[in-house]
Amino acid sequence: MPEGTLCNKKTVNTVEELHALLADKSGKVYYDEMNSLEIDRAALKATLQKTCKSRIRTWLEICAHCGMCADSCFFYMANNRDPRQVPSYKIQSTLGQIVKRNGDVDNAFMQMVMDTAWGKCTCCNRCGMYCPFGIDMGIMFGYLRGLCFSQGFVPWELKIGSGMHRIYQAQMDVTSEDWVDTCQWMAEENEEDWPGLEIPVDKENADIMYTVNAREPKHYPEDLAEAAILFHLAGENWTVPSVGWEETSLAMFAGDWDACRIQVQSVYDAMERLKPKRMVVTECGHAYRATVIEGPYWAGLKSGKTPVPSFHYVEWVAEALRTGKLKIDPAKRIKEPVTYQDSCNYIRNAGLKECAREIMSYIAEDFREMSPCKEHNFCCGGGGGMNGLGRYREQRNIGLKVKRDQILATGAKLVISPCHNCWDAIRDMEEIYHVGIRWSFLKPILLKMVIVPDHLKPDE
Amino acid sequence: MYELVTGPLAWLAFAVFFIGVIARIVLYIKGLDWKLDRVTYTVNVSYGIRGALRSIFVWLFPFGTHSWRSYPFMTILVFTFHIGILITPVFLIAHNVMLWERWGIRLWTIPEPVADILTIAVMVSAVFLILRRIALPEVRILTTAYDYLVIAIAVLPFFTGYMAHIQAPDYRFWLILHILSGEIMLVAIPFTKLSHFVNFFLSRGQLGMDFGIKRGGMKNKGLAW
Numbered sequence: 050m051p052e053g054t055l056c057n058k059k060t061v062n063t064v065e066e067l068h069a070l071l072a073d074k075s076g077k078v079y080y081d082e083m084n085s086l087e088i089d090r091a092a093l094k095a096t097l098q099k100t101c102k103s104r105i106r107t108w109l110e111i112c113a114h115c116g117m118c119a120d121s122c123f124f125y126m127a128n129n130r131d132p133r134q135v136p137s138y139k140i141q142s143t144l145g146q147i148v149k150r151n152g153d154v155d156n157a158f159m160q161m162v163m164d165t166a167w168g169k170c171t172c173c174n175r176c177g178m179y180c181p182f183g184i185d186m187g188i189m190f191g192y193l194r195g196l197c198f199s200q201g202f203v204p205w206e207l208k209i210g211s212g213m214h215r216i217y218q219a220q221m222d223v224t225s226e227d228w229v230d231t232c233q234w235m236a237e238e239n240e241e242d243w244p245g246l247e248i249p250v251d252k253e254n255a256d257i258m259y260t261v262n263a264r265e266p267k268h269y270p271e272d273l274a275e276a277a278i279l280f281h282l283a284g285e286n287w288t289v290p291s292v293g294w295e296e297t298s299l300a301m302f303a304g305d306w307d308a309c310r311i312q313v314q315s316v317y318d319a320m321e322r323l324k325p326k327r328m329v330v331t332e333c334g335h336a337y338r339a340t341v342i343e344g345p346y347w348a349g350l351k352s353g354k355t356p357v358p359s360f361h362y363v364e365w366v367a368e369a370l371r372t373g374k375l376k377i378d379p380a381k382r383i384k385e386p387v388t389y390q391d392s393c394n395y396i397r398n399a400g401l402k403e404c405a406r407e408i409m410s411y412i413a414e415d416f417r418e419m420s421p422c423k424e425h426n427f428c429c430g431g432g433g434g435m436n437g438l439g440r441y442r443e444q445r446n447i448g449l450k451v452k453r454d455q456i457l458a459t460g461a462k463l464v465i466s467p468c469h470n471c472w473d474a475i476r477d478m479e480e481i482y483h484v485g486i487r488w489s490f491l492k493p494i495l496l497k498m499v500i501v502p503d504h505l506k507p508d509e
Numbered sequence: 510m511y512e513l514v515t516g517p518l519a520w521l522a523f524a525v526f527f528i529g530v531i532a533r534i535v536l537y538i539k540g541l542d543w544k545l546d547r548v549t550y551t552v553n554v555s556y557g558i559r560g561a562l563r564s565i566f567v568w569l570f571p572f573g574t575h576s577w578r579s580y581p582f583m584t585i586l587v588f589t590f591h592i593g594i595l596i597t598p599v600f601l602i603a604h605n606v607m608l609w610e611r612w613g614i615r616l617w618t619i620p621e622p623v624a625d626i627l628t629i630a631v632m633v634s635a636v637f638l639i640l641r642r643i644a645l646p647e648v649r650i651l652t653t654a655y656d657y658l659v660i661a662i663a664v665l666p667f668f669t670g671y672m673a674h675i676q677a678p679d680y681r682f683w684l685i686l687h688i689l690s691g692e693i694m695l696v697a698i699p700f701t702k703l704s705h706f707v708n709f710f711l712s713r714g715q716l717g718m719d720f721g722i723k724r725g726g727m728k729n730k731g732l733a734w
Binding site: 110114402 | 536537538539540541542543544545546547548549552553564568575576577579580583587642645646647648649650651652653656702704705708709711712713715716717719720722723724725726727728729732733734
């Protein structure tokens with residue numbers, strides 16, 4: 050069975066394999082090799098037999114073809130109501146056909162499937178809320194991505210991403226040493242302004258074990274410093290693990306379920322090792338979804354819960370504001386109109402809408418909801434890995450129009466976006482459409498308005 | 510012929526219907542897998558039940574969900590169609606007379622004019638459902654011949670029953686066709702998309718459990734469907 054050297058059914062498990070992929074600029078050779086990648090029909094058939102059970106088969110079978118999912122999809126709306134963007138059509142013409150043909154499909158078909166699964170769906174799960182039968186096409190696209198991955202049909206960046214998780218247990222090449230160094234660096238860099246500031250590594254029995262997105266130590270270390278300062282101001286007894294600090298999962302976007310398990314297991318091992326009372330995750334949507342919501346299942350935890358209770362950053366902030374651990378200076382609250390980007394992964398798919406509203410009630414004087422909002426909010430346009438995929442950049446940019454119009458309709462020029470993917474998508478939207486908006490995570494906003502207790506102020 | 514369709518064929522149709530429907534329920538539940546579906550069905554049971562019931566209940570009411578409210582015309586069509594289909598055959602006087610004659614049991618009945626209205630409403634809404642399939646590009650692209658066949662199977666008993674009821678010429682022909690088409694519908698339920706007769710509840714319940722147990726149900730008051 051012919052396989053490419055880069056594009057194949059094998060997973061990436063060594064640094065050499067990873068570097069070979071990275072050296073192939075924009076995946077040119079990779080996608081070239083994909084054209085001659087053969088399908089292992091027997092394996093596909095066996096996988097369907099083993100993993101495609103009554104839930105998905107029933108969904109595919111009973112779909113009444115009513116089209117009520119159409120308007121729920123931002124891709125459908127952004128593409129001038131192109132019927133080929135109707136969620137039901139997208140899933141029936143891909144997974145539906147694979148199941149119907151019991152895996153008897155060819156290369157051209159699988160490439161179309163890949164382009165649909167990653168280029169026309171962000172797995173935001175909004176369509177599932179609009180189907181009278183409760184058919185969640187986002188879940189099916191997630192499953193379909195797994196089938197594609199197992200056959201080698203996965204976008205180049207995500208093959209790399211899942212390899213990163215397999216090798217570094219992080220979405221980027223950040224080693225444990227790099228991470229611990231960054232923690233020390235950030236603590237030292239800020240201790241003058243914040244006497245007593247620490248980033249305690251591997252402290253046992255802390256109240257909070259804080260975990261992050263690898264982009265933070267790699268590209269935005271000040272985010273880590275801001276988190277440390279806020280924990281410091283709130284008087285939290287907290288720590289970060291030297292290993293198992295990464296929450297994200299490009300493996301989830303890729304459909305590499307084994308890498309998903311490896312990744313979350315590293316975090317759960319850190320929980321077992323350090324025995325914190327609870328875990329708090331940084332301002333990232335899919336990281337929370339992967340490690341807190343879906344992760345226990347990949348790791349085979351029968352409770353469906355993480356080894357210690359886990360919280361998204363917005364839950365911690367809401368609690369800190371509610372209990373007075375963090376106090377806001379009323380004079381410094383946001384005066385201008387401001388809106389909030391509900392991330393699909395921790396709002397729709399994890400139920401944290403009220404935390405977001407509670408936070409906004411403390412920090413903003415003119416908070417404007419998008420319409421629709423909360424669990425009905427549209428995807429930012431960059432979810433499900435979409436932001437990082439060169440092959441689908443154009444589709445992504447078209448999709449951003451829905452979020453752009455939603456934001457503009459609020460009249461707000463500032464968007465609070467406690468999710469890396471949403472944050473990126475909104476940044477790119479501004480770059481492309483020049484609508485004159487600003488966007489921010491919570492941490493820098495909070496730091497600007499939080500009251501610093503006298504005993505924590507630097508000596509003049 | 511009348512003896513055949515009201516005797517052995519009727520027994521056969523009802524047997525296939527009941528056994529088929531029970532089999533669908535059993536197979537669906539047996540095919541649920543906590544690890545593959547990523548829902549702990551048997552661990553966080555109370556959250557699961559709450560999520561499932563909410564997910565089913567709100568969708569049973571016209572305009573009860575965001576989706577129903579987004580498509581008012583479709584919502585009216587769907588509810589008219591289904592209320593007629595479910596109420597009419599069970600509570601029709603003529604059907605209950607037969608039940609009484611054969612087994613000495615009967616249910617509540619609806620007045621004949623109401624049955625007439627419901628029957629016509631089923632047929633009219635079916636026509637609009639078909640027109641909608643043809644007119645809207647987002648529905649047209651999904652539509653296959655099978656979708657029309659399913660509508661035909663569901664509506665034929667009403668059309669033929671109505672013809673028999675208004676004593677159209679060839680009463681006996683319409684009556685036998687009515688009984689036959691009713692039997693076809695019963696048999697079709699477990700084997701076609703009409704299985705949503707039970708799968709609606711199973712699928713809605715499953716997604717409700719998913720949201721109720723895993724996707725936020727333990728941290729909030731429940732999804733606003």
